[in-house]
Amino acid sequence: MHELAVTESILNIAVRHATQANAVRVTSVHLVIGQLSSIVDDSVQFYWDMISAETICASAQLHFERRPATLQCLECDRTYALDGELTDCPNCHSARIKVVSGEEFYLESIEVEAENPT
Amino acid sequence: MNTRVKVVEKILSANDRLAEQNRARLDQHGVFGLNIMAAPGAGKTSTILRTIEALSPQITIGVVEGDTAAVTIDADKVIAAGMPAVQINTGGECHLDAVMLSGALPQLPLDQIDLLIVENVGNLICPAAFSLGTHANVLISSVAEGDDKPYKYPNIYRGIDALIINKIDLLPYVEYDLDYFKRGVELLNPGVVTFPISCRTGEGVDVWVQWLLGKMGRRE
Numbered sequence: 472m473h474e475l476a477v478t479e480s481i482l483n484i485a486v487r488h489a490t491q492a493n494a495v496r497v498t499s500v501h502l503v504i505g506q507l508s509s510i511v512d513d514s515v516q517f518y519w520d521m522i523s524a525e526t527i528c529a530s531a532q533l534h535f536e537r538r539p540a541t542l543q544c545l546e547c548d549r550t551y552a553l554d555g556e557l558t559d560c561p562n563c564h565s566a567r568i569k570v571v572s573g574e575e576f577y578l579e580s581i582e583v584e585a586e587n588p589t
Numbered sequence: 590m591n592t593r594v595k596v597v598e599k600i601l602s603a604n605d606r607l608a609e610q611n612r613a614r615l616d617q618h619g620v621f622g623l624n625i626m627a628a629p630g631a632g633k634t635s636t637i638l639r640t641i642e643a644l645s646p647q648i649t650i651g652v653v654e655g656d657t658a659a660v661t662i663d664a665d666k667v668i669a670a671g672m673p674a675v676q677i678n679t680g681g682e683c684h685l686d687a688v689m690l691s692g693a694l695p696q697l698p699l700d701q702i703d704l705l706i707v708e709n710v711g712n713l714i715c716p717a718a719f720s721l722g723t724h725a726n727v728l729i730s731s732v733a734e735g736d737d738k739p740y741k742y743p744n745i746y747r748g749i750d751a752l753i754i755n756k757i758d759l760l761p762y763v764e765y766d767l768d769y770f771k772r773g774v775e776l777l778n779p780g781v782v783t784f785p786i787s788c789r790t791g792e793g794v795d796v797w798v799q800w801l802l803g804k805m806g807r808r809e
Contacts (some may be wrong), residue, residue, distance in 0.1 A: 473683055473715050480600050492594045502600070507744065509714065545779060557743060557776050566775040570747070577599045582591050 474511055478518035482528060484578050489527050494583030497528040501582075505575035506540040506553065531581075540573025604719055607687035611694065611722030618699035620651075621805040622707065622723035626745060628738075629711030631731040632755040634663045635788035636797075637706050641670045643798040644704070651702040653677060653693045655685040655710045663708060673697055684715035687722055704805060713742040725804055731756040736766045739773030746777040750804075751784065753797060758787040 481500065489497045504510055512535045523529055540553035544560035545567040551560070553573065559566045599605065615622045627633045634654075641650050652674040654663045659678050667674035675696040677689050690707060697705070707723060709716040728749045730738055733756050739746050746752070752774060760767070774781060782800060786793035 473718070476682070476686070477600060480603055483603060484596065484598050484600070488594055488596050488598075492592075494594070498591055508718075509744065557740060557773075559772075559776060566772055567779040568776060569779070576601065578596045580596050581594050583594055585590055585592055 474514040475518050477510060478515050478522060481515070481533075481578060482519070482523055482526065485528050485531070485581050486526055488581055489583050492583055492585070494527065494585055496584040497531040497581050498584060499532045499534060499582040500528070501534045501536065501579045503536045503538060503575045503577055503579045505538045505573040507570065507573040508576040510576075536579070538572055538575050541571040542568045543571045544568050601718065604687045607691055608720040608722035611687055611691050612724070614691075614694060615699075615705065615722065615724070618702070620699055620702050620705050622705045622721070622725075623801070624707045624709060624716075624721050624723040624726045625729065626709045626713075626716045626726065626749075627711060627729035627731075628713050628734055631711070631729045631734060632788050633708050633711065633729055634666055636729055636753060636755060636786070637708060638666060638670055639786075639788050639791065639794045640706070640798060640801070641667070641672055643794055644802075645671065648703045649701055650704045650706060651675075651697040651699070653685075653690065653697070653705065653707045655679060655689070655708055657681050657683070657710055673702070679710060683710060683712050684719050685709050685721060686719040690721045704801075713738070713745050717745040717748055725750045727751045727753060729753040729755050730770075732759045732763060732765050736770040737773070739770065739777055743777050746774055746781075749778060749781060751782045751800065752778075754783060754785045755788055757785045757792065758790050 485497055485500050516533050519533055542553055543550045544565055546565040547563040549560055549562040625633050650672045652667045654674055654676045656676055657679050661676050664674040664676040675693050677693050726749045728745055784797040786797055
């Protein structure tokens with residue numbers, strides 16, 4: 472989809488937090504992405520290498536932690552994992568289900584060098 | 590010395606903040622904002638024109654047209670229908686975001702407008718991820734696209750407040766299982782209000798417009 476816009480947002484957040492922490496360099500960026508949030512890791516890494524080059528985040532490594540999708544039936548409360556195609560409740564076959572997890576789309580943490588290595 | 594800095598910030602939080610500002614600006618001018626999303630050819634502009642026809646002249650409608658190319662075909666149709674329109678040319682970008690909308694708002698006479706309709710870029714994937722600050726998000730799915738779309742493009746169905754099924758006049762001529770379609774919608778957005786319409790014949794448009802008027806009246 473729109474990986475460039477997403478990558479720019481990641482860079483802005485990482486630079487802001489690194490600056491606040493008085494970091495001189497960001498070495499890694501940890502992202503948490505739910506199964507229901509569509510994003511192509513390779514594309515983000517590609518854009519990242521390009522747009523971070525002149526910043527405090529240059530050559531920082533991106534880490535993608537994927538979270539599986541979990542659904543809950545609104546009728547019988549059964550919780551189940553999304554496995555491939557979207558299905559109704561395996562217990563009571565109701566279609567009234569809600570997403571419990573899998574929509575995560577956030578920057579969890581960054582690793583930084585606080586001072587210039589000597 | 591490496592240290593870990595906890596961040597925990599939504600990746601699109603900057604867009605979300607700007608969307609909130611858009612919402613505040615609309616509220617300040619007493620404008621109800623409606624974001625219309627759909628695939629190309631589903632009938633976004635046709636639905637907007639039918640809505641204008643049903644509501645004018647009592648309600649003044651401003652339209653923001655999201656396009657990926659510098660063609661003003663859609664905006665021209667709205668202006669011909671007597672309503673103000675501005676075009677956002679995204680320059681190839683696959684969706685509208687809150688920044689683009691905030692740039693378009695000053696180009697419309699917000700004090701004279703009751704309803705702002707934003708026609709998003711024709712796309713079933715990307716617009717779902719970017720809030721604009723509108724008060725309601727509506728998806729149009731047309732019969733001609735097929736009955737499997739909720740299963741293939743689930744994310745866009747999750748975040749909507751209403752669903753319009755357009756081109757129902759084609760139902761006798763195409764293979765389309767309305768129950769299968771609705772089952773998919775129910776899995777993604779239980780209880781979402783659905784309006785079967787035909788922009789060609791005008792069928793069902795009155796029910797859609799009544800819902801919209803209700804939403805506008807309930808807004809505070």
